[in-house]
Amino acid sequence: xxxxxxxxxxxxxxxxxxxxxxxxxxxxxxxxxxxxxxxxxxxxxxxxxxxxxxxxxxxxxxxxxxxxxxxxxxxxxxxxxxxxxxxxxxxxxxxxxxxxxxxxxxxxxxxxxxxxxxxxxxxxxxxxxxxxxxxxxxxxxxxxxxxxxxxxxxxxxxxxxxxxxxxxxxxxxxxxxxxxxxxxxxxxxxxxxxxxxxxxxxxxxxxxxxxxxxxxxxxxxxxxxxxxxxxxxxxxxxxxxxxxxxxxxxxxxxxxxxxxxxxxxxxxxxxxxxxxxxxxxxxxxxxxxxxxxxxxxxxxxxxxxxxxxxxxxxxxxxxxxxxxxxxxxxxxxxxxxxxxxxxxxxxxx
Amino acid sequence: xxxxxxxxxxxxxxxxxxxxxxxxxxxxxxxxxxxxxxxxxxxxxxxxxxxxxxxxxxxxxxxxxxxxxxxxxxxxxxxxxxxxxxxxxxxxxxxxxxxxxxxxxxxxxxxxxxxxxxxxxxxxxxxxxxxxxxxxxxxxxxxxxxxxxxxxxxxxxxxxxxxxxxxxxxxxxxxxxxxxxxxxxxxxxxxxxxxxxxxxxxxxxxxxxxxxxxxxxxxxxxxxxxxxxxxxxxxxxxxxxxxxxxxxxxxxxxxxxxxxxxxxxxxxxxxxxxxxxxxxxxxxxxxxxxxxxxxxxxxxxxxxxxxxxxxxx
Numbered sequence: 001x002x003x004x005x006x007x008x009x010x011x012x013x014x015x016x017x018x019x020x021x022x023x024x025x026x027x028x029x030x031x032x033x034x035x036x037x038x039x040x041x042x043x044x045x046x047x048x049x050x051x052x053x054x055x056x057x058x059x060x061x062x063x064x065x066x067x068x069x070x071x072x073x074x075x076x077x078x079x080x081x082x083x084x085x086x087x088x089x090x091x092x093x094x095x096x097x098x099x100x101x102x103x104x105x106x107x108x109x110x111x112x113x114x115x116x117x118x119x120x121x122x123x124x125x126x127x128x129x130x131x132x133x134x135x136x137x138x139x140x141x142x143x144x145x146x147x148x149x150x151x152x153x154x155x156x157x158x159x160x161x162x163x164x165x166x167x168x169x170x171x172x173x174x175x176x177x178x179x180x181x182x183x184x185x186x187x188x189x190x191x192x193x194x195x196x197x198x199x200x201x202x203x204x205x206x207x208x209x210x211x212x213x214x215x216x217x218x219x220x221x222x223x224x225x226x227x228x229x230x231x232x233x234x235x236x237x238x239x240x241x242x243x244x245x246x247x248x249x250x251x252x253x254x255x256x257x258x259x260x261x262x263x264x265x266x267x268x269x270x271x272x273x274x275x276x277x278x279x280x281x282x283x284x285x286x287x288x289x290x291x292x293x294x295x296x297x298x299x300x301x302x303x304x305x306x307x308x309x310x311x312x313x314x315x316x317x318x319x320x321x322x323x324x325x326x327x328x329x330x331x332x333x334x335x336x337x338x339x340x341x342x343x344x345x346x347x348x349x
Numbered sequence: 350x351x352x353x354x355x356x357x358x359x360x361x362x363x364x365x366x367x368x369x370x371x372x373x374x375x376x377x378x379x380x381x382x383x384x385x386x387x388x389x390x391x392x393x394x395x396x397x398x399x400x401x402x403x404x405x406x407x408x409x410x411x412x413x414x415x416x417x418x419x420x421x422x423x424x425x426x427x428x429x430x431x432x433x434x435x436x437x438x439x440x441x442x443x444x445x446x447x448x449x450x451x452x453x454x455x456x457x458x459x460x461x462x463x464x465x466x467x468x469x470x471x472x473x474x475x476x477x478x479x480x481x482x483x484x485x486x487x488x489x490x491x492x493x494x495x496x497x498x499x500x501x502x503x504x505x506x507x508x509x510x511x512x513x514x515x516x517x518x519x520x521x522x523x524x525x526x527x528x529x530x531x532x533x534x535x536x537x538x539x540x541x542x543x544x545x546x547x548x549x550x551x552x553x554x555x556x557x558x559x560x561x562x563x564x565x566x567x568x569x570x571x572x573x574x575x576x577x578x579x580x581x582x583x584x585x586x587x588x589x590x591x592x593x594x595x596x597x598x599x600x601x602x603x604x605x606x607x608x609x610x611x612x613x614x615x616x617x618x619x620x621x622x623x624x625x626x627x628x629x630x631x632x633x634x635x636x637x638x639x640x641x642x643x644x645x646x647x648x649x650x651x652x653x654x655x656x657x658x659x660x661x662x
Binding site: 003032036079084086137140141142143144146147148150151152153154155158159161162165166281284285288321323324326327329330331333334337338341345 | 391431435439441442444445446448449450452453456457459460463464579580583584586587590624626627629630633634636637640641642644645658
């Protein structure tokens, strides 16, 4: 038995691979649910109703999918250029704290329509700035950006902790370490009344479309793909590798920072150190499930949010720890890698 | 200035250095072993978490402490097997597979822990490894309390470091390991099967990583809680580069790193007006700085992160 590279990738397999990967991940997670002594199919049924059963649940799932789309895009654009940005978690937090700082400052006397885009930009810039550090270390000292971007996540969260314990601490929070809330008029308008769903979802979907167009229709898109597929070849063909990577870094870090900004302005209005339940890391999974396709990111983020929101309800009803959602989603990353492999290779006897 | 000297002159500092270094020694050696065969294992953070959980859980359910360590090591080897199957047999991205293993292993740890131990206001504990006294040595002034009041796993980690240095440089097995990481095609031509070597190195390395995690719950602390590994795995990956992929230097690097960590912990009490977060950031910033200084100078295994497929160039 040996593996043989396929001449071309069959479209059916490419389309089916994420679905097969998710089914396989659900099957393996099913063993863990069964091991806990719960009926597996009922548990999955409850995850679905927990995520979409009521109007409130559905809006909650979409609210949760919003930051995942943005961090998923952040990972997808970077990975396509073989820039391993694993620091979306830290970039998310820096974006969030930037918005909390500016949104509660003198700037907040500006009218909403001016201030909101300004805060979006500020959050994105904070995310960019953080990712530029690992890129600089890679270009200047040949340091693998995986480890440095990962390590900076811890630094960023500690920095946020320092800020909300110090200069940005909300004096009205009964001693809890949380930042001052952003001004009322910077909060994003709701998409649906009496829910948490806000226009950040629209921003995320528009961002996915823009990234798609950027990658499919522009020189930058071609260059970033070339940088990922074959860096030496790209340089030989005249692609400015360093400059392309800087642009990719800004786009990727910017999207992750924007995710943090939108989460503060759309949902929480202030920053704590548990603002993100791992949105940055989950973004990596979202990107891989989407096969790095920006439009696929929308669907993959919805799947991931479904698991997380649905597992909350299922957990309450059946006594299965909510961590089953994290397990399933992480498993789907591994199964997706294998699925992608079999779109490229086949087994020959 | 005298405050600094007081810190360095305290036996407690040096005892803490060895204690803090132990999980890093295990983890760094595990990562080093894997990378010497040509495979980066970013599953380390999750494997350490799982080892911490499963080792603790075994002891909590009545196993003795060494059985707990063994259970952790076996669990690590299993995750290593998954990593090897995906990165060696299928040749998938070592970066993404490793991150996937980390996310999977850590969430699985929390899931199993939550199932086995219901939520309680105070986490349940086990009786951890006790410091052993070395006859004669432990009674020496200063040196005794500084170096010879550790638990057995700490000494074990140092023995493993020396043993690994011997194996890597002085045995045919070590030669096969290095060849697989430098030039698997040449290894194959010499009758070494790089695929088997890589499987073995990844699994053994992952077992060491899990033991490093188990040290946290069975010696350094006595209970398990989520996020307790706190990036130690990533620090180990940085330490491998700092050590230039040499086991002896890995031991030195882990000790040096632990020295700074133990030092800053004590400095916090002296410099009370500096936010504590600044001190907590230090290990991560230090790791990044070490990478920047050493990355170009370090001798990377030439086939690191290159999948090997027989008969393909």
